[in-house]
Amino acid sequence: CxxxxxxxxxxxxxxxxxxxxxxxxxxxxLLAGVYANLSLTGVDGPGSSNIDGLDAGTSQFGRVLLYLQTLSADQMIWSYENDPGTREIQRNIWNADDPIILGMFGRSHVTIAFANNFLRETTDAKLDERNVSAATRTEITAYRAEARLLRAMSYYYMMDLFGQANFLTEDDAINQQSIVYDRAQLFDFIEQELTAIEADLADPMAVEHGRASKGVAWMILAKIYLNAEVYIGQDKYTECIDYCNKIIGGGYTLASNYLHNFMADNNTNSAANEIIFPLISDGTFTQNFGPTTVMINGSVGSIEANGAPLGVSAGGWGGALRVRKQLALLFEPSIFNNDTRNTIISTGRDIEITDISDRDQGYILEKYSNATSTGSFGVDQTFVDTDFPLFRLADVYLMYAEAHLRGGAGANDADVAAYINSLRSRANNPQNNLTISDITLDFILDERSRELHWEAHRRQDLVRYGLFTGGAYNWVWKGNGTNGIALPSNLNLYPIPSASLASNPNLTQNSGY
Amino acid sequence: QQTVKGVVKEKSSGEILPGVSVVVKGTTRGTETDFDGNFSIERVNTGDVLVFRYLGYANKEVTLGTNFNLTVLLDESSEQLEEIVVVGYGTTTVKDATGSVEAITAKEFTKGNIVTPENLLSGRVAGVNITTSGAPGSGSQIRIRGGSSLNASNDPLIVIDGLPLSGINLSSINPNDIESFSVLKDASATAIYGSRGANGVIIITTKKGRSEYSLDYDFQVAFGEIKDRINVFNADEFRNIIAQQRPQDVGLLGAASTNWQDEVLQKSVSTQHNLSVRGQVFNRIPTRLSVNFSEIEGNILTSQFDRANVSLSMNPSFFDDHLKVSLNYNRAFVNSRSADAGQINAALRYDPTQPVYDASSPFGGFYQHINRTPGGILIQNGTRNPVAALLQSNNTSNTFRQFGNFKVDYKLHFLPEVTATFLVGFDKSTQEGSFFNPLNSPANYTDLFVGAEGSFLNEFNNENLDAYLNYTNTFGKVKLDAMVGYNYQSFNGSGNNTGNLRNPNDAGFTTYTNTPVVLIGFIGRTNFTFNEKYLLTLNYRRDGTSRFGPENRWGDFGGAALAWRISDEDFMKDSKVFSDLKLRASYGLNGQQEGISGDLYLDRYRFGNQGSGYIFGGNPIQSTIPSERSNLRWEDVATIEVGVDFGLFDNKFTGSINAFQKNSTNLISDAPVADGSNFTNRVLQNIGDLQVNGLEFSLNADLIRSEDINWNFNFNATYLDREIKELALGQDITVGGIAGGTGNFIQLFREGFAPNSFYVFKQLYDTSGAPIEGAYADLNGDGIINTQDRYLKGNPQADFTFGFQSNFNYKNFDLAFNLRASVGNYVYNNVNSSLAQYDLLQDNAVLGNIPTSVLETNFNSTSDVIISDYYLENASFLRMDNITLGYTFDRPIKKFASNSIRLWAGMQNVFTITNYSGLDPELAGNGIDNTNYPRPRTFLVGANIKF
Known part of the structure; x- marks a missing residue:
């Protein structure tokens, strides 16, 4: 037997x-499984993970993205530096063994693997073999486009953060050694792929919440064009404006209240028309230690114990997250006193953070919340209902303005001013009649920080402005100096994690690591 | 001429001995004792000499005088060569054993506070290390020669009466039912277990029925107490240190003086009763029935382990012993309440100036830290009152386990050289547990009183079938013993957990069903003995496992062992020094596949549980992901070994020396896989080599053996060196998660180093020798101190371990003690590293106590120092496990022919000599000292009564 x-x-x-x-x-x-890899860390609860080598909760896609794009820059401080990797990221002293960097590289490639698996299992031959009905096959056409979009999005983040990636498609077998694409190859792939699938994707907002429409493809394209100088050394601002216009013309509108974007009901309140792509979070069905759970629990002050109005436990995580001085200073002028984007709490606190482990130092903020726009709260006091707004319309307005100032064609001064002022007006800022002469590239960088802080954009912005490395702009704890010191230029890219490098000899370590 | 009658008994125990050969010296006339030990020989005269011979006992000659009704007492032989040793699928004798096999029988068992069977072996066998925590009835970590795997299991295979167990959970087995252990260490002996022998095998034989009636009753009571405390500030010292370090927080101090460790620890009283009856049922079936009741109280508040066992064994023989039937059936009922050992850490952390109770507290009258804002609520991330945590949580489990065997040996009537054996066995257990916290407890409290309530169920089922044929014959000078057989075993497990029924957002009811594991083996073994001096054993097993895909499923394992009984050579026969000398050499190949998931080769999908779904358009959808895939194959473990067994001075000293090298190749290790090429970033792969080199020495000495005084001691020493030779892609693998930070680890697997070597920063010290906070050596000299400056230092495995056991008898007194020592084992003091920093005097919004070792370092911030080698300590130790003193009253009740009462007293955990600064240098697990259940010192008194 x-x-x-x-x-x-x-x-x-x-x-x-x-x-x-x-x-x-x-x-x-199965498509939900590909999407879910952006929200969940594993399928057996918030403590499980599809990837190893770091704490399960920390490996959440949005969380590692937040750490690499925001914590590494001038807006945020994490108090508990005994959480491996956090110290190195926020002090810019990382190396190839950093678990958070491993988390980003590993997590994104798992999305690629899931997407490839989806594509392998939905070929015409397979669908024929399984006698799949015509109705389902119609839907699968869109699903396949979405899987390709999520794969392209993963390559976009790899291109941005690491400058290279293992390149695998549905034609590669499981456990097969892969080739590697450099930045230029990735750029071409993303561009071609997103263009190719556009027709199969649903129109903006014409798809179930949580799934990607054409708007998401356009957004990624707009972003790669805006940063094309960094990625491939070419000016693609015109293309950027092109896609910004497509998005803006797609029917998205700003949320009536800035804070709606960051609340427990941001899937249904007025932000639903502003958020182009959310990372779903739900206290019952999609529990994760992702960016919104971390930022809402983490931003509760050690002194204030202000968690209750944010819909989490009063003490939250005891002051895990605070604001670096440079972000606080952007809101210092009195015109920002009543700006709804200014959620900084400074009473009884000193703006300086001289000892990172002292959670009573520095300002805190209350941008994200597990409360709803109607005054109720998320279902769970730890796992929030607040989706993370990965892409939203306000970002597009600012990209449009920047691409215009950088010489892209297809935009005009009046629209630039109108878009910037609409953000100001929405935030109840009295200075809401700026003219094109007020709007400089430096202004845009600051305004991006005021509008989009803690939304995982900052490192990319600073790199594009040439300010992330070097000593032209130093923020507190940059380069591990209390007041900041210059960074070597190789830090514009993260190192390839040593485990990833070892498991695929086709990868080469980024210079300087 | 007369007829002599009599009875033959075992000298020390008074047990009746059946089957003893009785011969009138110089004649061929003789008989054997019957089931009741009686014999009778006709036509003898005064002056005739009767010779009594019995396996394992010294021959005895009795000259007939005027008494023709004898009681003959046989003494166990110091000549143990004929002693039977149980090996896989059969038996051999010490004399004929070719492998490194050690048999430990009842008289050699370790004494003391024995609750679980494996502790009978503690410190007793070279190369075998048993570590048991202080939790009552807890399982143990058993390592034979350190284990041979990294990610697969390092547990030895445990076989009870032919039934291989799943894992090493022995806590529901009554140690009193155990007759002997056989520890198989070398690859030749273990190869017969093929895929499961790589980490050694422990074969447990239980006590069997006998024809003569006897009744034993054992009773013991134990008084336990944990004497040591982790040094923290007492209330007054704490007030001072707060005034000094955090003057702004003096207002948070309370008025009480509480020693929280004293509050969570308790003195314990435990009792054990054992009753066993042996005798013949229906005048035909030798039977043993035993009952055990153990009530073991733990030394952490509320911890309790109660066990009841019933064990039945029947061993009838039929057709002139041609057909032997053996039936064993055991039932165990274990009720336990577990206490969270982590509350010891909470106790040392809790503010000593706060009281245990607070009448005004909404938390069931227990003091809890409340937020400093007016009308404050419970502080979320602060430590909770540990006394409340223990008293308010009721985590109980009831385990019902039954296991048994039915074995038939049939010696063929037409071909008596052949014995056919058929054995079926099963092991089933059902564990039902529940957890409960009252509504007013702060468990799961997030500004709302939730409490906890729920239950869980775990069921395991293990079924085994063996069928084998044994052929034994002698052809002139060649003795042949051959065996072929078949083995089938399956393991199933399933269970469920309700989750916290009081918490609507809890993950909810979950179930699991393990992927079944099926193992099939074809077995063969041959023993050749030539001229009684040259011995050869060949073992072979072809094993199949369901854990691997069809192309990797089957593996061939085997071994060869040679032995040369030098002492039987003519040139040695007259040696006055060597009474016995045997040289052994063996080589064997084992496999290993335990402890890894068994379905990685299948095309599988897994969907999210209740909390792990996705939401499309506001509707939750069951998100499904492909599971990781890997085509694994067996780990191979090849062992080469040489050994010497010796007996000196008429076997006054016996012992053995073994040297071995184990090479594990194709180790299954969780290693990185090219990102994007699998559905994860690490999968189990067959990449990795581990080498274990070792030396073992054991010596048994019968120093004094006289009428009144017997003194025997046993000493063993083991040297072990484990080194990882190769890892997948040469990549380090991080292991050893620690407290203090999310996802921190302290150990590595790295090529060229022992597994679990500690990975630390090198602490720098100032001129006065005090450590400088956060200052580490820049070991790679790049001017930056980052994780690349960590280095490897020490590992949790001892280089040397020693065991020493002494048994001394003077007339009716007996005195026994056990010593164990361990040299070169390192422990990372995670209690100090995660807590002994001044910053932690603030425990979120309140105050918290810290270990006083902070006074030696003056460290402030945990994150600056947690990975420092300052906290890595050499934890070598010498420990006296137990000492017992007994007195036996021989035949106190004259009415009965044989009876005895032994009264004894003893102490467990007598002393430990160590430089380690934490509570206990000996830790199960991997040398990380954190939330371990400390071992109590226990006083024991007991009585053994025999009829």
Whole structure:
């Protein structure tokens, strides 16, 4: 009876592929799995993870993105530096062994693997073989485009943060050694891929919340064009403006209240028309230690214990997150006193942070909240209902303005001023009639920080402005100096994690590491 | 001429001995004792000499006088060569053993406070290390020669009466039911277990029925107490240190003086009763029935372990012993309440100026830290009152376990050289547990009183079938013993957990079902003995496992062992020094596949549980992901070994020396895989080599053996060196998670180093020798201190371990003690590293106590120092495990022919000599000292009564 050695999984959460695909609902669930890798860390609760080498909760996509784009720059401080990797990231002393860097590289490539698997399992041949109905096959056309979009988005982040990536498509077998694409190759791939799938994607907002429409593809394209000088040394501002216009013309509108974007009901309140792509978070169904859970619990002050109005426990995480001086100073002028984007709490606190572990130092802020726009709260006091707004319209307005100032064609001064002023007006800022002469590139960088701080954009912005490395702009704790010191230029890219480098010899370490 | 009658008994225990050969010296006339030890020989005369011979006992000659009704007492032989040793699927004798096999029988068991069977072996066998925590009835970590795996299991295989267990959970087994242990260490002996022998095998034989009636009753009571405390500031010292370090927080001090460690620890009283009856049922079936009741109280508040066992064994023989049937059946009921050992850390952390109770507290009358704002609420991230945490949480489990065996040996009538054996066994357990916290407890409190309530269920099922044929014959000078067989075993497990029913956002009801594991083996073994001096054993096993895909499923394992009984050579026969000398050499190949998931080769998908879904358009959807894939194969463990068994001065000293090298190749290790090429970034892969080199020495000495005084001691010493030879892609693997930070680790697997070597920063010291906070040596000299300056220092595995056991008898007194020592084992003091910093005097918005070792470092910030080698300590130790003194009243009740009462008293954990600064240098797990359940010192008194 050696045939007894042929076992099958017995757990009701596990299915063999053949059994899973026997049901046509599988395709949508599998697509949800690709999306979910951006929100969840694993499928067995917030403590589980699809990737190893770091704490499960910390490995959440939005969280590592936040750490690499925001914590590494001038807006945020994490108090508990005994959480591995945080110290190195926020003091810009990272190396190839950093678990957070590993988390970003690993997590994004798992999205690529999930997307490739989806594409492999939805070829015409496979669908024929399984006798999939015509109705489902129509839907699968859009699903496939979305899977390709999520794959392209992962490559976009790899291009931005690491400058290279393992390049795998649905044609590569599991466990196969992969080739590597450099920045230029990734740029071309992303551009071609997003253009190719555009027709199969739904129109903006014409798709279920949580899924990607054409708007997301346009947004990624707009971003790669805006940063094309950095990525491929070419000026693509005109293309950027092109796609900004497509997005703006797609029907998105600013939320009536800036803070709606960061509340527990930002999937249904007025922000639903502003957020182009959210990372879903839900206290019941999508529990994760992602960026919104971390920022809402973490921004509760050690002194203030102000968690209750934010919909988490009063003490939160005891002051895990605070504001670096440079962000606080942007809101210092009195015109920002009542700006709704200024959620800084400074009473009884000193703006300086001389000892990172002293959670009573420095200002805190209350941007994100687990309360709803109607005054109720998220269902759970730890795992928030607040989606992370990965892409939203306000960002597009600012990109449009910047691309215009940088010489891109297709925009005009009047629109630039109108878009910037609409953000000011929405924030109840009295200075809401700026003219094009007020709007300089430096102004845009500051305004981006005021509008988009703690939204995982800052490092990219500073790199584009040439301010992230070097000594032209120093912020507190930059380069591990209390008041900041210059960074070597190689820090514009993160190192390839040593485990990733070892497992694929085709990768080469970024220079300087 | 007369007829002589009599009974033969074992000298020390008074047990009746059946089957003893009785011969009139110089004649061929004789008989054997019957089931009741009786014999009778006709036609003898005064002056005749009767010779009594019995396996394992010294021959005895009795000259007949006028008494023709004898009681003959046989003494166990110092000549142990004929002693039977149980090996895999059969038995051999010490004399014929070719492998490194050590048999430990009841008289050699370690004494003292024995609750679980493995502790009978503690310190007793070279190369075997058993570490048990202080939690009552807790399992142990057992390592034979350090283990041979990294990610797969390092636990030895445990076989009870032929039934291989899953894992090493022995806590529901009554130690009193155990007759002997056989520890198989070398690859030749273990190869018969093929895929499961790589980490050594412990074969447990339970006590069997006998025909003569006897009744044993054992009773012991134990009084335990944890004497040591982690040094923290007492209330007054704490007030001073706060005034000094945090003057702004003096207002937070309370008025009480509480020693929180004293509050969470308790003195314990435990009792054990054992009753066993042996005798013949229906005049035909030798039977043993035993009952055990243990009530073991833990030394952390509320911790309790109660066990009841019933064990039945029946061993009838039929057709002139051609058919032997053996039936064993055991039932165990364990009720335990577990106490969270982590509350010891909470106790040392809790503000000593606050009281345990507070009548006004909404938390069930227990003091809890309340936020400093008016009308404040519970401080979320602060430490909670540990006394409340223990008293208000009721985590209990009831385990019902039953296991048994039915074995038939049939010696063929037409071919008596062949014995066919058929054995079926099972081991089933059901654990039902519940957890409960009252509504007014702060458990799960997030500004709302939630409490906790729920239950869980775990069921395991292990079924085994063996069938084998044994052929034994002698052809002139060649003795042949051959065996072929088949083994089938399956393991299943499932269970559920309700989650916290009081918390609507809890993950909710979850179930699991383990992927079944099926193992199939084809077995063969041959023993050749030539001229009784040259011995050869060949073992072979072809094993199949369901854990691997069809192309990797089957593995061939085997071994060869040679032995040369030099002392039987003519040139040695007259040696006055060497009474026994045997040279052994063996080579064997084992496999290993335990402890890893068994379905990685399958095309699997897993969907999210309740809290792990996605939401499309406001509707939750079951998100499904492909599971990681890997085509694994067996780990291979090859062992080469040479050994010497010796007996000196008429076997007054016996012992052995072994030298071995184990090479594990194709180690299954969780290693990076090219990102994007799998559905994770690390999968189990067969990449990695581990080498273990070792030396073992054991010596048993019968120093004094006389009518009144017997003194025997046993000494063993082990040297072990484990080194990782190769890892996947040469990549370090981080292990050893520690407290203090999320995701921190302190150990590495790295090529060229021992597994679990500590990975630390090199602390710098000032001129006065005090450590400088956050100052580490720039070991790579790049001018930056970052994680690349960490280095490897020490590992948790001892270089040398020693065991020493002494048994001394004077007339009716007996005195026994055990010593164990460990040299070169390192422990990372995570209690100090994560807590002994002044910043932690603030415990979120309140005050918290810290270990006084902060006075030696004056460190402020945990994150600056947590990875410092300052906290890594050499934890070598010498410990007296136990000492017992007993007195036996021989036949106090004259009415019965044989009875005895032994009264004894003893102490467990007598002393430990160590430089380690923490509570206990000996830790199960991997040398990280944090939230370990400390071992109590225990006083014991007991009685053994025999009829």
């Amino acid at each position: 050696t045939s007894d050695l042929d076992i099958t999984p017995q757990d009701d959460q596990d299915l063999l592929g053949e059994d899973f695909f026997a049901n046509e609902t599988a395709y949508k669930e």
